[in-house]
Amino acid sequence: MRAxxxxxxxxxSVWFAHMSAYRAEIVIWMLSGAIPLxxxxxxxxxxxxxxxxxxxxxxxxxAAYFLAAWITQQLIVAWVAWELDYQxxxxxxxxxxxxxxxxxxxxxxxxxxxxxxRLPFMLLIVFAGLxxxxxxxxxxxxxxxxxxxxxxxxxxxxxxxxxxxxxxLAFWFDQATAIDDFYFVAAAFLTGAFAxxxxxxxxxxxxxxxxxxxxxxxxxxxxxxGEAPGPEIARVFGVQLLWAAGFYALRSALWRRGLARxxxxxx
Amino acid sequence: xxxxxHSTTPxxxxxxxxxxxxxxxxxxxxxxxxxxxxxxxxxxxxxxDRISFEIDAGQMVGFLGPNGAGKTTALKMLAGLLHPTDGxxxxxxxxxxxxxxxxxxxxxxxxxxxQQLLWDLPALDSFLVxxxxxxxxxxxxxxxxxxxxxxxxxxxxxxxxVRKLSLGERMKCELAAALLHRPRVLFLDEPTIGLxxxxxxxxxxxVAEYNRRFNATVxxxxxxxxxxxxxxxxxxxxxxxxxxxxxxxxxxxxEAAPGKxxxxxLSENVSDERLSFYGKLTSREGLxxxxxxxxxxxxxxxxxMLAELPxxxxxxxxxxxxxxxxxxxxxxxxxxxxxxxxxxxxAAR
Numbered sequence: 140m141r142a143x144x145x146x147x148x149x150x151x152s153v154w155f156a157h158m159s160a161y162r163a164e165i166v167i168w169m170l171s172g173a174i175p176l177x178x179x180x181x182x183x184x185x186x187x188x189x190x191x192x193x194x195x196x197x198x199x200x201x202a203a204y205f206l207a208a209w210i211t212q213q214l215i216v217a218w219v220a221w222e223l224d225y226q227x228x229x230x231x232x233x234x235x236x237x238x239x240x241x242x243x244x245x246x247x248x249x250x251x252x253x254x255x256x257r258l259p260f261m262l263l264i265v266f267a268g269l270x271x272x273x274x275x276x277x278x279x280x281x282x283x284x285x286x287x288x289x290x291x292x293x294x295x296x297x298x299x300x301x302x303x304x305x306x307x308l309a310f311w312f313d314q315a316t317a318i319d320d321f322y323f324v325a326a327a328f329l330t331g332a333f334a335x336x337x338x339x340x341x342x343x344x345x346x347x348x349x350x351x352x353x354x355x356x357x358x359x360x361x362x363x364x365g366e367a368p369g370p371e372i373a374r375v376f377g378v379q380l381l382w383a384a385g386f387y388a389l390r391s392a393l394w395r396r397g398l399a400r401x402x403x404x405x406x
Numbered sequence: 407x408x409x410x411x412h413s414t415t416p417x418x419x420x421x422x423x424x425x426x427x428x429x430x431x432x433x434x435x436x437x438x439x440x441x442x443x444x445x446x447x448x449x450x451x452x453x454x455d456r457i458s459f460e461i462d463a464g465q466m467v468g469f470l471g472p473n474g475a476g477k478t479t480a481l482k483m484l485a486g487l488l489h490p491t492d493g494x495x496x497x498x499x500x501x502x503x504x505x506x507x508x509x510x511x512x513x514x515x516x517x518x519x520x521q522q523l524l525w526d527l528p529a530l531d532s533f534l535v536x537x538x539x540x541x542x543x544x545x546x547x548x549x550x551x552x553x554x555x556x557x558x559x560x561x562x563x564x565x566x567x568v569r570k571l572s573l574g575e576r577m578k579c580e581l582a583a584a585l586l587h588r589p590r591v592l593f594l595d596e597p598t599i600g601l602x603x604x605x606x607x608x609x610x611x612x613v614a615e616y617n618r619r620f621n622a623t624v625x626x627x628x629x630x631x632x633x634x635x636x637x638x639x640x641x642x643x644x645x646x647x648x649x650x651x652x653x654x655x656x657x658x659x660x661e662a663a664p665g666k667x668x669x670x671x672l673s674e675n676v677s678d679e680r681l682s683f684y685g686k687l688t689s690r691e692g693l694x695x696x697x698x699x700x701x702x703x704x705x706x707x708x709x710x711m712l713a714e715l716p717x718x719x720x721x722x723x724x725x726x727x728x729x730x731x732x733x734x735x736x737x738x739x740x741x742x743x744x745x746x747x748x749x750x751x752x753a754a755r
Contacts, residue, residue, distance in 0.1 A: 142538075142541045146539060149534055149535060150535065153531045153532075153534060156531060157526055160527070233487050237510060237522075238539050239539060239540065240539045398489070399489045401489075402427070402488075
């Protein structure tokens with residue numbers, strides 16, 4: 140147990156140092172994920188044009204929703220599909236495979252510690268957003284922040300595992316990242332980053348509810364903003380954990396089969 | 407190394423090991439691309455073809471062979487990176503492809519062209535990661551670091567960003583990172599590639615010292631023959647996926663180059679024809695001449711040359727190992743024996 144804690148601590152601290160070296164690039168990546176902020180302006184404009192409300196949302200509710208959606212999108216971002224794809228095809232995975240630790244945990248530590256590098260810039264942007272739309276209340280109390288932290292952590296792990304499964308496909312295909320590009324398009328529409336799911340046609344929403352996408356952004360946002368009542372929060376956690384467990388099992392199965400095909404090129 | 411590690415059991419056991427790759431082929435140009443788009447042509451490449459050998463604990467073995475011979479593929483199968491197509495392989499009693507923790511804690515594979523150090527951080531950070539992953543106790547880590555720092559002269563470079571290090575400095579750090587957990591089996595694939603002569607010597611000395619200290623088993627591949635001759639008594643030569651030689655380095659030289667070179671410095675000019683009477687004249691520059699003679703007749707022929715020719719100085723040498731290996735790969739070792747002229751045998755009588 141002590142050795143495990145030590146591993147975790149060392150991996151996070153070393154990867155935090157590594158990610159800190161890229162802090163300027165990280166800010167630029169953050170700005171490239173600004174869709175929720177743009178949509179916030181669009182929907183607030185629409186609410187103003189409709190006399191202050193549209194679809195049950197006022198300006199402050201739109202601001203809270205999209206600011207929370209932006210934070211969530213920032214916290215669940217995962218590039219491991221690209222990293223893994225490259226390392227498998229170029230043989231750079233080999234040194235990691237020689238060590239008695241599943242390489243996934245090192246990638247995970249890199250992603251997780253990168254969140255800490257993002258955090259100060261995120262808080263700055265959220266603070267600016269709250270000033271621009273006076274009266275916006277992001278969250279009702281600290282308990283919702285804590286519940287959100289749990290929910291977004293599971294959401295991040297699920298997104299990370301989805302990306303990992305896509306990256307593993309590089310054992311079979313030359314360019315697995317093409318599938319991750321498709322994920323980005325699907326996620327933009329299906330996670331709720333463009334609009335709250337209340338605005339989607341009922342049939343489409345019913346379909347989306349059976350996918351993992353709303354549990355990555357939409358539902359964690361509802362937890363943070365206090366829109367989700369207690370029973371819904373419990374259901375969201377349950378479904379989130381099921382998706383995470385499902386993708387973890389899929390990742391393990393793909394990994395076992397993929398390793399048998401590893402070419403370990405180069406060297 | 408493991409529960410199955412007995413003094414009589416070889417650390418590395420390989421029987422009929424085979425690796426077959428599927429390779430996609432495409433003709434160049436647009437037509438080739440279109441044809442490949444519709445139907446990809448696949449060919450099977452037998453990189454390692456049913457090789458067998460055993461290596462005892464503490465042995466240092468040189469893997470030699472031309473590019474593409476299958477050396478690195480074999481090493482990667484032994485290290486568990488590649489899954490064999492067929493055959494039996496055990497390293498310290500473990501099946502490498504299962505990559506069990508106990509196995510991984512006892513091996514290392516150093517690849518001259520692949521790095522494990524984190525590029526943007528000092529090497530010390532990568533060492534700390536390895537210390538945690540391999541669960542190396544603090545006192546053992548400190549002792550190993552002190553030892554490695556002294557032998558590899560790491561002082562002053564451990565706190566520099568890896569990307570700011572020279573190739574030699576980086577390679578020393580890579581080697582230290584790979585051996586920090588004191589593995590008992592070392593797979594070294596071109597560990598001195600691209601390094602200057604001094605650095606090559608230092609790395610060699612370090613590997614030799616490590617072998618002595620920990621009774622480590624070492625398999626080494628290198629294009630620098632000096633690495634192999636300095637470290638390995640036993641040589642396994644692989645060509646086109648097959649083992650073509652497995653034995654002592656001296657036996658390899660005898661088998662592949664059954665001749666020795668008598669290097670003469672003459673005090674006065676002698677015709678090429680007269681020198682050729684004793685053996686094959688391989689080099690002639692003024693009063694200097696190299697004569698290749700059959701190995702088992704070397705002393706008698708050298709004595710006759712001393713008695714019958716105006717010799718100012720004479721030395722007898724084995725042919726350079728590079729040449730021996732080249733001859734072996736070219737499959738011309740037998741021709742080399744035949745090339746020694748019949749006159750040499752007559753002269754020997």
